[in-house]
Amino acid sequence: MKKLLIAAVTLVMGMSMMSCNNGSAPAKGDGADSAATTEKVEKVEKKVDLAEVVAKAKAEGANWTVDEWKASFRDVIIGCLPMFNYMKDMQEKMKAAEGGDDAAKTAAALQALGDLEAKAKEFEPIEKLMGEYEEIAKKTANGKAVMEDKEFEEQLKKEFDLPEDM
Numbered sequence: 001m002k003k004l005l006i007a008a009v010t011l012v013m014g015m016s017m018m019s020c021n022n023g024s025a026p027a028k029g030d031g032a033d034s035a036a037t038t039e040k041v042e043k044v045e046k047k048v049d050l051a052e053v054v055a056k057a058k059a060e061g062a063n064w065t066v067d068e069w070k071a072s073f074r075d076v077i078i079g080c081l082p083m084f085n086y087m088k089d090m091q092e093k094m095k096a097a098e099g100g101d102d103a104a105k106t107a108a109a110l111q112a113l114g115d116l117e118a119k120a121k122e123f124e125p126i127e128k129l130m131g132e133y134e135e136i137a138k139k140t141a142n143g144k145a146v147m148e149d150k151e152f153e154e155q156l157k158k159e160f161d162l163p164e165d166m
Contacts, residue, residue: 048079050129057136061143069137069146076133077160083123084162090116 053075057064064072093112137143146152156162 048075050079054129054133062140066142069143
């Protein structure tokens with residue numbers, strides 16, 4: 001899960017740098033796709049406190065079944081959705097910056113990078129909790145099995161509309 005967060009931050013930063021360098025960030029689809037994607041992810045109504053999920057995994061995880069670990073991993077993703085949604089918004093801002101002149105694109109890209117740096121500090125507790133959760137999962141057979149389950153990983157990517165390269 002920590003790898004997922006790191007990959008997401010790296011993706012956004014890479015797109016920012018590409019936009020600054022040559023004005024050609026990779027496009028995921030047209031604006032309609034992005035709006036539908038954001039709407040799909042925001043429809044998750046369940047609120048999750050990552051600290052509670054980590055505490056529960058620490059206390060009970062050794063006795064969890066594979067299905068219980070999978071449910072817990074879903075909760076972790078739901079708890080991280082505000083961060084993922086922010087990253088999607090940043091991608092949209094960078095894509096919008098591509099349309100202006102070079103000075104406007106550079107200014108927009110620098111503003112987005114500044115925003116990203118500020119948000120990165122806000123996301124530090126999430127990174128720490130995800131790292132702790134990952135360590136707890138690795139210490140149990142069922143948690144480790146879920147972490148290594150590529151099919152489940154792909155299912156999560158589709159369910160929460162996460163980028164394929166995460």
